[in-house]
Amino acid sequence: MLLKKLLRFGSTYCYYRTHSEHYTNFIRTFRTSSKCCEQKEEEKESKALIQRDAFDRIQDKTKQTYLEAIKYFINEDHVYRRGHVEFIYSAMKHMQEFGVHKDLEVYKALIDVLPKGKFIPQNIIQAEFMHYPKQQQCIIDLLEQMEDCGVMPDYEMEDLLVNIFGRRGFPVRKYWRMMYWMPKFKNLSPYPVPDPLPNDTFELAKYAIERISKVDVTTVVTVYQTVDIVDSIDDTWVVSAQSTTQKMLLQEHDVTQPIYVEGPFKVWIKGNPINYFILRTKAGPPAPEEKDVNLDDVSKLKVSLFNLRPPVGKAMRKIPSVHEQDDGTIYSLCATGTSSQDSLLSWIRHLEKDGNPKLGEAQVVFTLRTGSKEIAKVGEEQDEIKRKLKINDTNRL
Known part of the structure; x- marks a missing residue:
């Protein structure tokens, strides 16, 4: 029995030795085929990408x-x-x-x-x-x-x-x-705008000025044309807003104090930016501060006799309007088609004709800001600083 097993093992070994090259070639082809499969999978993934x-x-x-x-x-x-x-x-x-x-x-x-x-x-x-x-x-x-x-x-x-x-x-x-x-x-916004919005800049400017000026219900939005003013350069439109309270405040303005045209400021209407300008003056003197009165203090309580009312304090203070802010009084605001200084000058002339004669007597100062500059990335700023330091080191050497 043992002899049969040895003879069987020897024949198998001899057969393997004679056909070893065949087996090695088969293994090689199997490995290469697996690589081909991997390459095909990579090609599929690249095609998918x-x-x-x-x-x-x-x-x-x-x-x-x-x-x-x-x-x-x-x-x-x-x-x-x-x-x-x-x-x-x-x-x-x-x-x-x-x-x-x-x-x-x-x-x-x-x-x-x-x-x-x-x-x-x-x-x-x-x-x-x-x-x-x-x-x-x-x-x-x-x-x-x-x-x-x-x-x-x-x-x-x-x-x-x-x-x-x-x-x-x-x-x-x-x-x-x-x-x-x-x-x-x-529908929670108190200042709704149509959806979808129009693509016209003029319509967007009207919606923007109406939204800003709705703080005063007496505000009237007026559209002016710059060509109506003599010697105007720009041919564009001006959407202006002014209330009766603002006109009264402008009539009470001291002509010795200048009036400023500031801007442009930016307001967003559903992803659409609109530039607007304001007409304002500096803030007046601060109102006197009221003394704190302890309402629970009854030590100085004055009792009226014979149904007579107690004396009323003489200190009275005028309540400021919504247009009188801490940094100044706003007289009007507008948005123009070109946002140029000439269109703003035409706006001032239209306001002067529209019941604001003080604008012709007072000094109007244009304090306009330039366009927004490009914001550099932090990485670019650091690279620029390193480059300057290297140049300085080489100059020292």
């Missing part, structure tokens, strides 16, 4: 081309839809370029990219431990971007989220919170 960043290659950046790119991704892999999370993040990054960051239909199309029924938790443990966290966090980021852009979801979006993550998913909870709070804040 190219596909996800396909929004950069689109020339016509419109809503239609954006939706077509989403449909192309869905139709290419309609079963598993590999790389859907990366595709959604890439699509969110390019939404503002296509002008669809405030479009509800586009957000629903992005949510529809995820496959249905694959990320629904099967028990309470999976639900509370955020089953499939990568996909859920992706949709939560999408909903947060909707909230930042002021896009309110609808009930169709709830059906999409329930079909993808179930009723216990974290994106569905985020949706419920948005549907509770966003309708409460939608």
Whole structure:
């Protein structure tokens, strides 16, 4: 029995020695084939990355081309839809370029990219431990971007989220919170503007001046044309606001004190900046401070006799209006089409003709600010400082 085993082992060994080259070649080909498989996987991943960043290659950046790119991704892999999370993040990054960051239909199309029924938790443990966290966090980021852009979801979006993550998913909870709070804040602004806003700068300037001047209900917004003033250079419009109280304050102004035109200041109308200017003077003398009176002190209480009223204090103080601030009194404000000094000079001439003769007697000083400078990055500033130090060291040497 032992002899049979030795003969069998010897024959196997001899066969292996004679065919060793065949086995080594097979192992080599297997390894090379595995490398080829790895290379193919890398090529697939690179193709997927190219596909996800396909929004950069689109020339016509419109809503239609954006939706077509989403449909192309869905139709290419309609079963598993590999790389859907990366595709959604890439699509969110390019939404503002296509002008669809405030479009509800586009957000629903992005949510529809995820496959249905694959990320629904099967028990309470999976639900509370955020089953499939990568996909859920992706949709939560999408909903947060909707909230930042002021896009309110609808009930169709709830059906999409329930079909993808179930009723216990974290994106569905985020949706419920948005549907509770966003309708409460939608019409809460006391100064509403139309949605969508017009693209005309003149209309935006009117909305901006009306919003600022609504602190006084007697304010009248007037539109002037600079060509109505003789020797004017700019041909543009001026949106001016002035109330009856401001006209009275301007009539009481001391002509020996100068009046300043300051600006430009910036106000934002739903992401659109508008420059405006103010006409003001320096603050007057501070009002006398009132002495603190202890109302609980009854030691000096004066009792009236024979139904006579107690004497009233003679110290009286005029209550300042809303236009009289601590840093000065505001007489008017405006926004012009060019924001130039010539258009502001035409504005002053129009105000003088419109019931403000003191502007022709007082000295008007233009204290205009220059445009905003470019803000350098911290890293660039440090590099510049290091470069100057190196130059100084070389000069010393």
